[in-house]
Amino acid sequence: MSEPIDWMPDGTPYSPRFGDRYHSERGGLDQARHVFLGGCGLPAAWADAQQWRILETGFGFGLNFLVAWAAWKADAHRPRLLHFTSAEAFPVSADDMRRAMPEDPALRPLAEKLAQQFQGLLPGVHRLCFEQGQVLLTLYIGDAQAMLRRQQTTADSIYLDGFSPALNPGLWSADTMRALARHCRRGTQLSTWCVARTVRDALAQQGFQVRKVDGVPPKRHNLHAIYDPAWQPRGPGAQAPQAVTPRRCMVLGAGIAGAAAAASLARRGWQVTVLDAASTPAAGASALAAGLFCPHVSPDDSQLSRLSRDGARLTLAQLRMLSAQGLLRPGTDWDHTGVLEHGVQATPRLPRGWQSPGPGDYWSRPADAWQLAQAGLPGDAPACWHAQAGWVRPARLVQAQLALPGVRWQGNACAQRLVRVQSSDHQAWQVFDASGTLLAEAELAVIALGPATNALLEHSLGVQACWPLQPIRGQVSWDVHTGASLQAMPPFPVNGHGNLVPAMPLPGGESRQGWIMGSTFERDQTALPPSLQDQSAAHAANGAKLSQLLPRTYESLQGFFSAPPRPTWGAVRVASPDRLPVVGPVSAQAPGLWALTAMGSRGLTLSLLCGELLAARLHGEPLPLDAKLAAALDSERLQGRR
Known part of the structure; x- marks a missing residue:
C-alpha cells in the first residue's frame, strides 16, 4: 500500500x-x-x-x-x-x-x-x-x-x-x-x-x-x-574506480545485447563502433519477427523475478524514449499490451507477502474473467496478468539504438582475434578478421557475440579464457494471418508453455499481419538452418505447446500444423550455467575488455537493463538494480568455472 x-x-x-x-x-x-x-x-x-x-x-x-x-x-x-x-x-x-x-x-x-x-x-x-x-x-x-x-x-x-x-x-x-x-x-x-x-x-x-x-x-x-x-x-x-573518460569503444555483435551496450555507452559520451559479421544489424537471434518482454513471478520472488521486473521497467522506458525521438513507432515496432501467463505446466504464483491492492498489482495480478474469456480459457484457468509487458520487433529496436548519436555501424566485419596494444601513452584493443585485416581499434571493447563469444575468447586469450556457455537453438512457427485466424486470436500475447504473439506487422504493408508461436529449446544444437526433419519436429513441438496454452486458438490453426511442414525461423542463443546474463570485465589480465552475453530466452526483457549495468559499473555510477542482483550477473562468477 x-x-x-x-x-x-x-x-x-x-x-x-x-x-x-x-x-x-x-x-x-x-x-x-x-x-x-x-x-x-x-x-x-x-x-x-x-x-x-x-x-x-x-x-x-x-x-x-x-x-x-x-x-x-x-x-x-x-x-x-x-x-x-x-x-x-x-x-x-x-x-x-x-x-x-x-x-x-x-x-x-x-x-x-x-x-x-x-x-x-x-x-x-x-x-x-x-x-x-x-x-x-x-x-x-x-x-x-x-x-x-x-x-x-x-x-x-x-x-x-x-x-x-x-x-x-x-x-x-x-x-x-x-x-x-x-x-x-x-x-x-x-x-x-x-x-x-x-x-x-x-x-x-x-x-x-x-x-x-x-x-x-x-x-x-x-x-x-x-x-x-x-x-x-x-x-x-x-x-570506486577512477573516473573513465569516454573515448572510443567497439562493440562486437549487433544483436539486442550489443545494441544495448552501444546505446548506453553513447549516452555517456563514447564514440561507439558496432561491428558484426553480417551485412545488416540484428542478423542472428535478434532477427526474430517479434518477441515478448515480460516479468517473471515466483512465490519466493527469486533473483530472476526481481531482475525481470527491473528489466521490464527499463525496457518500457527506453522504448518510449526511442519513440519520442522518432526512432520507433508504437503499435508498429512495439506495443505495451500486457501479457497473459497461462500456467500450463505450473500455476503462476505471485510472491508471498504481496498485498492487493498494493504496488505488486502494477506488475502482476491474477487474471480476471474478461482476460480469460478473451483468451478462450475457462474462468478457473490458472493464469495471471502481467501489466508491464508487451511485444517488440527486435530488429527495429536494434536499428533504433544504432541510429543514436555517437554510434556507428560496421557490417561484414567478422571478428576473429583481439589484440591488446600498449605503450607509454597509448592503450587500446585491436580486432582482426581471419585474414589478419585490422577491422577497428578502440580503448574499450565489449563482446556481445552470443554463441560466438567463446571462439573469440579462445583465439584472443587462449582456451583458458573460455566460459561454460551453452548454445540453445530455438525454432518458432509463424504464418501470415487470414481473416479467420486473426479473429481466433486473443487481443494480447500469451505465455506460459511457450508464447504466442497474436498479431505483428509484417513487411509489405501496414495491414499485413502475422502470428508467431514458439520457441523450442534445443540444447547444444547449433546447426542453421535446421534440417527438414528438425523443422518438422519443431512445428510439432510448437503446435503441442499451443494446444495446451490456448486450445481455442490452436483449433483455429489446425490447418497450419496439420499441413506439410513449412520452414520455421530458427536461431541460436546462449545461456550461462545459472541461466542469468553475464555482464562485466572478461579478465583482470585483459583491462578494457568487457562482455555482455548469455541473455538466453529473455533478451528483450534483460538486454537494455544489462547495457545500463555495464555502463554504470564502468563509470562508477549508481547501479540500476540492487547490488546483490548486480553481483549475481557479474562475469567474475564464471572465473572458477572456465
Whole structure:
C-alpha cells in the first residue's frame, strides 16, 4: 500500500505516521533550492562534469529531485548525466504526488513526468529515466540505513532530509551517518536543515568537517559539511574506480545485447563502433519477427523475478524514449499490451507477502474473467496478468539504438582475434578478421557475440579464457494471418508453455499481419538452418505447446500444423550455467575488455537493463538494480568455472 497522506487546510501534505508536515507552511521550494541545491554548491559544483551523483535520504514528494532536475535543464554547463539517488521507506501514491505538485511553471511538467513513472515501487531498487536517459532517478525503497549499507554507490553531493530526529530518530542516527559516509569520496558536500547537536557530532565522528550556515526562514541555521576525514576512507565511495573518460569503444555483435551496450555507452559520451559479421544489424537471434518482454513471478520472488521486473521497467522506458525521438513507432515496432501467463505446466504464483491492492498489482495480478474469456480459457484457468509487458520487433529496436548519436555501424566485419596494444601513452584493443585485416581499434571493447563469444575468447586469450556457455537453438512457427485466424486470436500475447504473439506487422504493408508461436529449446544444437526433419519436429513441438496454452486458438490453426511442414525461423542463443546474463570485465589480465552475453530466452526483457549495468559499473555510477542482483550477473562468477 502507498503511504497514507492527510492534507492541511493550506494544502500542505501531512504524515499521520510521523505526525508532521512534509514541509513547512511556507512550502518546500525555498528549502529545496537553498538548503539542498545551493547548500551543496550546485549548480556551480557540477559545471562541465561528465556526471554528477546526488544521494538523498527521504524522497517524500520529490521536491528536491524536481529542483535539481530543473536546475540541470537550465544550466548550459550541466553534466552529461545527472544521477539522483534517494532512499524512501514509505513512498506516497502517484495520485497524492500529483495533488502536491508545485505550481511553479518550470517544475509542474517535470512533476507530472515523475508521477507517471512513480508506480510499482516494491521494496528494492528502481531506476526511473528522464531526458532521454540523461537524468536518472534511482529509488531505494526500504529503510534508509539498511538500503545504504547494501548498495554500492558514490555520492558527489548528499541531501540529508526527512522528518525530524525527534519523530524519525533512525534516519538521523549515528548508524545512518556511518552508512552515508561509506558512499562519500573525499570532498563530497552534505547539506541539511537539521542542526541538532547529535547529528553534528555523528557526522564529525564519520569524518565530515561540519559547520552551521545561515538558515532559510523559518530556520535560523542550516548545516553544511564536507567529507574530509583524517584517515584513509575505505568505503565503496573511496574505492570506486577512477573516473573513465569516454573515448572510443567497439562493440562486437549487433544483436539486442550489443545494441544495448552501444546505446548506453553513447549516452555517456563514447564514440561507439558496432561491428558484426553480417551485412545488416540484428542478423542472428535478434532477427526474430517479434518477441515478448515480460516479468517473471515466483512465490519466493527469486533473483530472476526481481531482475525481470527491473528489466521490464527499463525496457518500457527506453522504448518510449526511442519513440519520442522518432526512432520507433508504437503499435508498429512495439506495443505495451500486457501479457497473459497461462500456467500450463505450473500455476503462476505471485510472491508471498504481496498485498492487493498494493504496488505488486502494477506488475502482476491474477487474471480476471474478461482476460480469460478473451483468451478462450475457462474462468478457473490458472493464469495471471502481467501489466508491464508487451511485444517488440527486435530488429527495429536494434536499428533504433544504432541510429543514436555517437554510434556507428560496421557490417561484414567478422571478428576473429583481439589484440591488446600498449605503450607509454597509448592503450587500446585491436580486432582482426581471419585474414589478419585490422577491422577497428578502440580503448574499450565489449563482446556481445552470443554463441560466438567463446571462439573469440579462445583465439584472443587462449582456451583458458573460455566460459561454460551453452548454445540453445530455438525454432518458432509463424504464418501470415487470414481473416479467420486473426479473429481466433486473443487481443494480447500469451505465455506460459511457450508464447504466442497474436498479431505483428509484417513487411509489405501496414495491414499485413502475422502470428508467431514458439520457441523450442534445443540444447547444444547449433546447426542453421535446421534440417527438414528438425523443422518438422519443431512445428510439432510448437503446435503441442499451443494446444495446451490456448486450445481455442490452436483449433483455429489446425490447418497450419496439420499441413506439410513449412520452414520455421530458427536461431541460436546462449545461456550461462545459472541461466542469468553475464555482464562485466572478461579478465583482470585483459583491462578494457568487457562482455555482455548469455541473455538466453529473455533478451528483450534483460538486454537494455544489462547495457545500463555495464555502463554504470564502468563509470562508477549508481547501479540500476540492487547490488546483490548486480553481483549475481557479474562475469567474475564464471572465473572458477572456465
